[in-house]
Amino acid sequence: MGPGTGERLLRRLRGILFLAAVAVAWPLVAGWDAAVPLAVASPMVAVGSLVAAPAARWTIAIGLGILVWALWRRRAFCRHVCPVGVLQGACRGRWNHRRGAVARAALKWPIGSWIFLLTLGGALVGYPLFLWLDPLALFGAALNAWRGPVTLCAFVAGIALPAVLLLEMFEPRLWCMRFCPLGAMQDWAFSLARRIGWPFAARAAGRPGPAAIAKDGVGRRTFIGVGIGAAWGAVARASHADARGAIRPPGSVDEDRFTGLCIRCGNCIRACPPQILRQDTLQHGWAGLLAPVASFDSGYCREDCHRCTEVCPSGAIERLGLPEKRRVVMGIARIDESTCLLATGGECTACITQCPYEALAVAESPDGFSSRPRLSLDKCTGCGACEAACPVRPVRAIRVFAPDGGEQGRLQEAV
Ligand code: SF4
Numbered sequence: 001m002g003p004g005t006g007e008r009l010l011r012r013l014r015g016i017l018f019l020a021a022v023a024v025a026w027p028l029v030a031g032w033d034a035a036v037p038l039a040v041a042s043p044m045v046a047v048g049s050l051v052a053a054p055a056a057r058w059t060i061a062i063g064l065g066i067l068v069w070a071l072w073r074r075r076a077f078c079r080h081v082c083p084v085g086v087l088q089g090a091c092r093g094r095w096n097h098r099r100g101a102v103a104r105a106a107l108k109w110p111i112g113s114w115i116f117l118l119t120l121g122g123a124l125v126g127y128p129l130f131l132w133l134d135p136l137a138l139f140g141a142a143l144n145a146w147r148g149p150v151t152l153c154a155f156v157a158g159i160a161l162p163a164v165l166l167l168e169m170f171e172p173r174l175w176c177m178r179f180c181p182l183g184a185m186q187d188w189a190f191s192l193a194r195r196i197g198w199p200f201a202a203r204a205a206g207r208p209g210p211a212a213i214a215k216d217g218v219g220r221r222t223f224i225g226v227g228i229g230a231a232w233g234a235v236a237r238a239s240h241a242d243a244r245g246a247i248r249p250p251g252s253v254d255e256d257r258f259t260g261l262c263i264r265c266g267n268c269i270r271a272c273p274p275q276i277l278r279q280d281t282l283q284h285g286w287a288g289l290l291a292p293v294a295s296f297d298s299g300y301c302r303e304d305c306h307r308c309t310e311v312c313p314s315g316a317i318e319r320l321g322l323p324e325k326r327r328v329v330m331g332i333a334r335i336d337e338s339t340c341l342l343a344t345g346g347e348c349t350a351c352i353t354q355c356p357y358e359a360l361a362v363a364e365s366p367d368g369f370s371s372r373p374r375l376s377l378d379k380c381t382g383c384g385a386c387e388a389a390c391p392v393r394p395v396r397a398i399r400v401f402a403p404d405g406g407e408q409g410r411l412q413e414a415v
């Protein structure tokens, strides 16, 4: 007997939602980038970012609304909306229909639940530890990764989704049941709602859902997981001095929270018109791996642009209007007078003419016989226009460093 009309309609709806998710994550129209990125639909991203960076953002309402729906219809989000879930449905059990010993053992361990609880605990102290493992973040990161040149970073960012799908081919539903932190979060929230007697959850308890649901409940594990997560998050924040020196997109939260809040979705990198954002390697410490950093080799942060501040789903970059963004300090320029062409008797004024904030001017050297560029620190935003314009090679005579300076900044200051 074929599927009924209701089931056929649901299948069509799933297909439409999946295509919409792909269109948002990977717009086919050149130059169009969705201002509301896909990961805002994730309840885990909404709760994690709301707890860790409680600034008012209307996009959080989308994830919270979906969470309420998940309480009413258990795991309905997983079955009908999550694009990873839809892809998994297409791959499910293609190569294997019997569980192996490893899968049977893994089913006993609620890994996703621990990931979620640790993340929630970390969020309480401003550092949601594993927000980047959210499936919508993995989906967006995978699509974004293959849009540019294939680098090691792109490969690392893009490999997680294929790995989840491969797992689904061998071990059906193992990811959803035991590894996915977003699925575990829905189960946890459902369990909590039932415990406090929320009427939706009480009614939904009678409906079919994943077998493992709400078994663990909200109890000792929650307190242990959240407690360890909070301690871990606090240590992570305190120890991220090694990430100093990275120039983050304008509007980014402080560095000690940024690497926890950024879910590595790549939306800001994709949205940047002059393409000055790229994924960080281990250059600024392991915590910053794949997070966005700015470099000014061939472009600068344009004074007429605030795109990256509009597309961050996690609050790692705060939403800024253009006038506010123009006042944000991304970094500080520093001049090396020993290599600057103007300061060494040449005729170059490239940095002075390119600075959109008029932070550079020609000044007389102390001897009165030569000139040099003078920087007004109160006007410099670290946009990088000067560095991009400087013709000196291989190391430019004017460079931008992170506001905290980092090791390189301190060295440069001493020149
Ligand atoms: S504001 Fe600057 S860093 Fe952000 S997208 Fe625009 S040019 Fe790129």
Ligand code: SF4
Pocket: 261, 262, 263, 264, 265, 266, 267, 268, 269, 291, 292, 311, 312, 313, 314, 315, 316, 317
């Ligand atoms: S900072 Fe960029 S990569 Fe990180 S979550 Fe925001 S948009 Fe995504």
